[in-house]
Amino acid sequence: MSIAARIHALMWGVFSLGGFIAAFLLPVLIYVNNIAYPLGLWPMTSKDPTTLLVADQLLGSVFVLVTIGGSLFHGIFRFQTTLPELGMKGQTDRIVSIGYAIIAVGIIVLLYFLLILNPSFVMAAMVALLGAEWWLRRREGLL
Secondary structure (H helix, E strand, C coil): CCHHHHHHHHHHHHHHHHHHHHHHCHHHHHHHHHHHCCCCCCCCCCCCHHHHHHCCCHHHHHHHHHHHHHHHHHHHHHHHHHHHHHCCHHHHHHHHHHHHHHHHHHHHHHHHHHHHHCCHHHHHHHHHHHHHHHHHHHHCCCC
């Protein structure tokens, strides 16, 4: 299997995961932030639920990152795959580039927001990246 075919399959896998996230986790986030808290259904506290969810809570930060990042990727990727059906085959490459730029900027802004609210998120991200690098090296037989 060629590298392009593997990357294509990986992108469709991420698209599928983003669809799952958009369908199951995004409504929970919307409910907590936009319905339960304003209507007083959220436990009374002096902080809003976003701060409670993310501030000093590593699992909450990962939840927000996966939910918003996955939904963003899913939405942009779905938009890109619909363009040829709308008769815009000539501008597909340009719009795909813009779409990936939107995804990258959105995730960078989200990471910045999460790092402001939860500084320990940096350490967790570094540990995850080092673990992924170790796994890849072990898989390639370099370790």
